[in-house]
Amino acid sequence: MKFKSTPALLFLVMLVAGIVLESFIPFKISIGLFVTSLLVLFFVFIRNKNSIFKNLTFVTWFLFGVVISKIHSIGINASKPISGSAFSSYLVQINSPAEIKPKTYKVEGKILAIKTDSLWQKKAEKTLLYFSKDMGVLPKYGEVYLIKGSPREIEAPKNPLEFNYKAYLQKKYIYTHQFLREGDFKYAGKAPISSLFQFAYGLNNRTQEIFETVFDNPKALGVANALVAGEKSGLDFETKQSYSAAGAVHILAVSGLHVGILFLILKIIFGKILNPKKIWFTVAVLGVLWLYALFTGLSPSVCRSTFMFTLIQLAPLLKRDHNSINVLLVSAIVLLIINPNWIYDVGFQLSYLAVFGIIFLYPRLRNLLEIENKYLRWLWEISLVSFSAQLLTFPLSLYYFHQFPNYFLLTNPIVAILSMLILPVGIFVILLFEVPFIGAFLVYIFKTLIAVLNYLVFYISDLKFSTTTRLELGTYSVILLFMFIGLIIHFFTRRNKLSLIAASVLVLILSVQKIYKTYEQNQSNELTFHYIPRGYGISILDQREANFISTKELIDDPLITQFHLKNYYDHMGIKAETRVSSENRSMLKISKENLKVQWVLDQNAISDLDLTADYLMISNDAIRDLEILKHYKGQIIIDGSNKKWYIENLQEQNKNYNLNLISLYDSGSKTFKI
Known part of the structure; x- marks a missing residue:
């Protein structure tokens, strides 16, 4: 690839560099440098100094990246709630479709006004709301609720290398959340809403209603919703893990792959009835493509991908650029100007790398081998498309997910073929569901395809050595x-x-x-007291072997491992894990060489205290009076299973004793070298 044929590459590199490095340059200085560079650029241009103009242009794009990122950051900080602010109640408008969780409906809300000291004040910030399913209330887009209290600030991660959900949401201007139960809110009507988004969410809800009627198997329903409608909340943990292990998890997130498949299918279909060089061909392809974006609820990932393929389709028609790579890069530039924070979005990164790999690498690999048999040639080409995308996304996949699907070359041709069938059939099911005979026939085909896909993915994921794990990269x-x-x-x-x-x-x-x-x-030996909300857990790491001690319920919960432990264990290169249950025990005493840990799980264990232990962990509000520990010289750990009022009571008592006391609720997990 030559830079002359892809001039947008250097512009994109400089723009990204500016976005990433903006924190190192003060805002006023960046504005001054940018304005100065524009003036100098104009002066050089009118003087016809081409070589200087070219180099200065790249510098200007770097500064432009800094400036737009700064402006975007100002927008984020403007919507940031005042630290420590609290109010008695607030009005909030539901700003997204409900995401179905195991126990709640999760929605994004836009706070319209807050009440403080009997006065209402206008407000404009986002928050996350979780409506308990027990109430039987399904919040809908545009509805307004009066909510008691004020939302809490989303906390930073409290375990080693845990996913930073707080930072992730900050990129979306969301800083707070609130869990709502019976009596916490009242329905207050509807506020003006976007007709376009209302229509899009309505289509998406209709799609899910149809699929719920079609499928009685939760796994099949979850995959159908994810693959066709872009709704991933119905996927259980086992299904996600199986698709990830088989190397097919990318099809469960409607993005570049799905839009690309649909784009290819539409070009084939409309190419049979319309002239590809005429404008009506482009109108038909892009019209259906954006209609599909509406069906998926106009999610950011789908809109980005649809915009990308829109530019790819329009470029030849406008006779601006026939270089697909350059068009791809231009689309990335436009999207980053709209929202610089998308550069940190994993979906954005992987989607562009995958499409770039297919456009750039696939044509070169395809010519390495000539196959006469058309069926074998087709299978070869499908495999190459998968390999081209996987090769370019491979480093980032390891960086984010720490694992590699060893059988991806086996899985991806199967997935690609089935996806090219499932996606259009699923769309026709939505459109023709109520048509007699035709609708039933399409439903049968659709259910069969989903069943075959699930069977093959689960079969491959269960094969020996299907996944290589613990592949953490810096x-x-x-x-x-x-x-x-x-x-x-x-x-x-x-x-x-x-x-x-x-x-x-x-x-x-x-x-x-x-x-x-x-x-x-x-050489690493560590003792970690984990913070687990309403729970507890200890990890003892000894030369890449880990012992995790907790309740049987938490040990058996895969989400606890995935969320609280996985990144930490991957970073430490753990090759063997042992899970130990603390069930039906009042006291746990752990001794290892020079290490003595005493874990009080119940008030009945107080009489058996050993005040010579190095660490004393208190769970389940077990020790109410610090008087019995006044001579203890070791470290006292209060874990997440203790109630907040209890923790505050112990902290107040400790003012009289000055013990080495740590609350994991306040500090997060604690790791000690042993």
């Missing part, structure tokens, strides 16, 4: 891995020996990094 390793892939591609396309030598050096560097990290992990 930022520098990801950069080196991308460089290695680029050099290997350059070697095979240009036959450049220097590229192969450089790639070999990178392999050596990555290998040394891995050996050194493994050595460090083998």
Whole structure:
């Protein structure tokens, strides 16, 4: 790939660099530099200094990235709630369709007004609301509710390397949330809403209603909703894990893949009846594409992908650019100008890398082997498309998910073929569901295809060695891995020996990094007291082996491992795990070489206290009076199973004793070297 044929690449690189590095440049300085660069650029342009103009243009784009990111950050901070602010009640408008959770309906709300000291004040900020399912209330887009109290600020992660949900939501201007139960709210009518979004959410709800009628199997229903309608809340943990292990999890998130499949199908269908060079062909393809975006509720990922393919389709028609890669890059530039924070969105990154891999790498790989049999050739090409996308997304997948599906080359051709059938059939089911005979026939085909897809994915995920886990990569390793892939591609396309030598050096560097990290992990011995809301847990790590002690319920809950432990264990290179239940015990005493941990689980264990232990953890409000611990010199840990009033009471008592007391509710988990 030559830079001359893809001029948008350097503009995109400079824009991204500006967005990422904006925090290092003060706002006023960035504005001043940007305005100055524009003036100098204009002066150079009228003086016809082409070489200077070209270089200065890239500098200006870097500064432009800094400025738009700064302006966007100001918008985020403007919507940030005042620290420590509280009010007696507030009016909130439901601003999204309800997402179905196991025990709640989750919605995004827009706060319209707040009540403080009997006075109402206008407000404009977002919040998350969770309506308990026990109340039988399903909040709908546009509805307004009067809610008692004030939402709480979303807390930062409290366990080592835990996913930072707070930072994730801040990118969407959301800082608070509230769980609502009976008596916490009243319906207050409807407020003016967007007709477009109301129509889109209505279509999405209708789609889900049809699928609920069609499917009686929850797993099949969850996959159908995710694959066709973009609604992932119905997917259970087992299904997500199986699709991830098989290398097919990408089809469960409607984004670039789905829109790309539909785009290809539409071009084939309309290409049979319309002239691809005429405007009506483009109108038909893009019309259906954006209608599908409406069916999925105009989710950001679908809108981004639809916009990307819209530019790809319009470019040849407008005779602006026939280079698909350049059009792809231009679409990324436009979207990042609209919302610079999308550069941090995992879906955005993976979607663009996958499409770039297919556009750039696939044509070059396809010519490496000539296959005469059309069926084998088709299978070869489908496999290459999957490989091209997987190769470019591989480093980021390891960085975010720490695992690799070993059988992805087996899974992806199957998934691609079935997706190309399921998606259009699913759309026709939605459109023709109530048509006699035709609707029933389409439903039968649709259910069969979903059943076959699930069977094959679950079968592949259950194969031995289907997934390689604990593949944690740091930022520098990801950069080196991308460089290695680029050099290997350059070697095979240009036959450049220097590229192969450089790639070999990178392999050596990555290998040394891995050996050194493994050595460090083998020397690590840690004791971690985890913060688990309304629960407790201890991890004892000894040379890449982990013992996790908790209640049987939490040990058996895969979400606890996925959310609270996985990233930590991956980072420490854990190769063996043991789960120990604390069930039916009043006291746990853990001794290991020079380590003594005493865990009080019940008030009945107070008489058996050993005040020589290094660590004393209190659970379930077990010790009410610190008087019995006044001579204890070790570390006292109060975990998440204790009630808040109880924790505050112990902290108040401790003012008289000055013990080494830590509340995990306040500090988050604590790790000690042992």
